[in-house]
Amino acid sequence: xxxxxxxxxxxxxxxxxxxxxxxxxxxxxxxxxxxxxxxxxxxxxxxxxxxxxxxxxxxxxxxxxxxxxxxxxxxxxxxxxxxxxxxxxxxxxxxxxxxxxxxxxxxxxxxxxxxxxxxxxxxxxxxxxxxxxxxxxxxxx
Numbered sequence: 001x002x003x004x005x006x007x008x009x010x011x012x013x014x015x016x017x018x019x020x021x022x023x024x025x026x027x028x029x030x031x032x033x034x035x036x037x038x039x040x041x042x043x044x045x046x047x048x049x050x051x052x053x054x055x056x057x058x059x060x061x062x063x064x065x066x067x068x069x070x071x072x073x074x075x076x077x078x079x080x081x082x083x084x085x086x087x088x089x090x091x092x093x094x095x096x097x098x099x100x101x102x103x104x105x106x107x108x109x110x111x112x113x114x115x116x117x118x119x120x121x122x123x124x125x126x127x128x129x130x131x132x133x134x135x136x137x138x139x140x141x
Contacts (some may be wrong), residue, residue, distance in 0.1 A: 023054055024076060025085055025095060028100040031111060039068060049077070050086035052100065052113070054091040059066035062094060064113050095119075 025060035027035070027050075054062050071077050075086040087095060089117040098115040 015022045023080070024078060024092065024097070025080065026100040027080045027083055027085070028051050028099060029081070030104075031100045032083050033117065034102040034111075035083050042068065049086045050100070051075075052085060052087050052091065052095055052098070054094040064095075066100070066113075 012047045014019070016086045031110045033080060042048065045068075045105055047070060048068040051065075051067050053065040053067075055065050069086065072088070075088055076092050077084065077086050079085065079103055095113070095115060097117065098113050101114060103110060103112045109132050
């Protein structure tokens with residue numbers, strides 16, 4: 001069962017079924033399996049979550065930053081396929097509705113973010129631009 005952290009009262013976080021909340025980020029089966037594998041190899045893997053963040057940079061304006069990290073107090077926190085995922089508040093407006101996938105191909109292996117909010121990307125695929133109204137829509141979440 002997928003669940004998400006949500007505050008019903010100030011300062012009170014609790015698990016709620018995702019049928020009550022929109023799914024901010026989903027993981028493909030391959031991505032979830034690879035994340036579990038990588039976290040299992042780390043000494044403190046049980047305390048870590050996949051952090052999905054957006055940083056300024058690149059020729060199109062923004063770049064994804066994926067890392068294993070300890071959740072922070074003001075992060076959006078949720079679980080997908082048994083994997084803890086965290087997104088900081090400023091990044092959520094750019095990645096809401098995205099899917100993280102694990103791609104293993106001729107050009108290498110790595111995580112890929114399929115983001116429905118992207119309107120343009122650079123030729124190498126390492127940076128992107130989002131719709132102007134994306135920030136307003138995600139801010140309501």
